[in-house]
Each structure stands twice: as C-alpha cells, then as structure tokens.
Amino acid sequence: MDIRRPAHVEACPARFVPRDDESAYAGVRDGQTFRPEADMGRTILVVDDSASIRSLVCQTLESAGFSTVQSKHAYDALNQLRTIPVPSLVITDINMPLMHGIAFVQQLRKMPKLLYTPVLLLTTEDRREEKEKARAVGASGWLTKPFHPEQLLAAVKKVLA
Numbered sequence: 596m597d598i599r600r601p602a603h604v605e606a607c608p609a610r611f612v613p614r615d616d617e618s619a620y621a622g623v624r625d626g627q628t629f630r631p632e633a634d635m636g637r638t639i640l641v642v643d644d645s646a647s648i649r650s651l652v653c654q655t656l657e658s659a660g661f662s663t664v665q666s667k668h669a670y671d672a673l674n675q676l677r678t679i680p681v682p683s684l685v686i687t688d689i690n691m692p693l694m695h696g697i698a699f700v701q702q703l704r705k706m707p708k709l710l711y712t713p714v715l716l717l718t719t720e721d722r723r724e725e726k727e728k729a730r731a732v733g734a735s736g737w738l739t740k741p742f743h744p745e746q747l748l749a750a751v752k753k754v755l756a
Contacts, residue, residue: 637755638662638680642672642687642699643717648740652686652717655744656751669694673702681708683755689718689725697728704733713754717742 639661643649646667653663664679666672668691676682685703689696696716703709713735718725721739729737735754738747 637684638664638682639684639686639751640664640666640672640675640679640682642666642669642685642691642696644668644688644691648688648717652747655747658744659748659751661751668692669696669699669702672699676703676706676709681712683712684751685709685712685714686717686751687714689716689720689729697725697732700729700732700734715750715754717747 637660639656641649641652641656641663642665643652644667649665649667653665656663661683664675664682666675669687670693672685672687687696687699691699694702696718700714700716703712703714714733715736715738716729716734717738717740719740726737736750738750
C-alpha cells in the first residue's frame, strides 16, 4: 500500500484557529477541538521541480516515520492542497518553474486552513535578501542544498515541536 499517493482523499473540513492556552494551533471540526497532527499523522508536502531532490527528501522523511506527498511545482501543490488533508508541514524549493517559491508561500498564507502550517524552504539560494523575503511572507525556516539528512530531520522536528 502506497501512502504517499492516495487515489482519492477527501479535503479536510477543518478550520484552524489559534488557542490561547498553547503556542501551537488547534482546529475545530463539528464543534470539537482537535490537534491536526494527532488526527492526520505527520504528513509532509514536498514541493520541488527536481524529481531526485523530491525523492531524496521523501526517503529521508519516510525513514523517520513521516508520510509524504510530492508536488513537482507550486501550481501542482496548490491543486493538491485543495483535495488532500492539511499537511503538518510544507517543504518547498524557491527556484521552480511557473511560480517562484516565495510567491507559493504567499499563496499558502492566503488559505485559511494553512495559515498555521509551518513552511520550510529547501533551496540552493543563500542570499540574505531572499531569506528576509521568505520570512516576511511567512516561511518558518530555511535549509540550503545540498543538505545532510540529519540536518533536514532536525529542522523538521524543530518546526513541528
């Protein structure tokens, strides 16, 4: 059974709202509060135009017990996000065809269900200006390619803590 690419998954009907009693977030579904990661497991959306990078990132995450969903570019990811449950984390490249990674993060932050979903940028870019732009639009962290699997897992665990 391949959990990375379900044939059909219904969209999550949750609406996420911040809670006063904790720094993380919770959601409301049918009048009940829940923690999304408890309901949906730890699914991570990986967005990169390089199939080999997507594969390496997904293998690393899956070896640590995460489920992954892959997208080959930002538009593909935005379409997938309309039909899959809200991921625990989004990892995206910056330099992709069709839509730049910073613009993708801006679009994610316009979606109420993804307002509190952490976003890690995994890119060859290392310029301070790019990092500042990413932070300004709502990125949670930044990793530079090439990366070590331990470094990726440490960053993922940090933003999901």
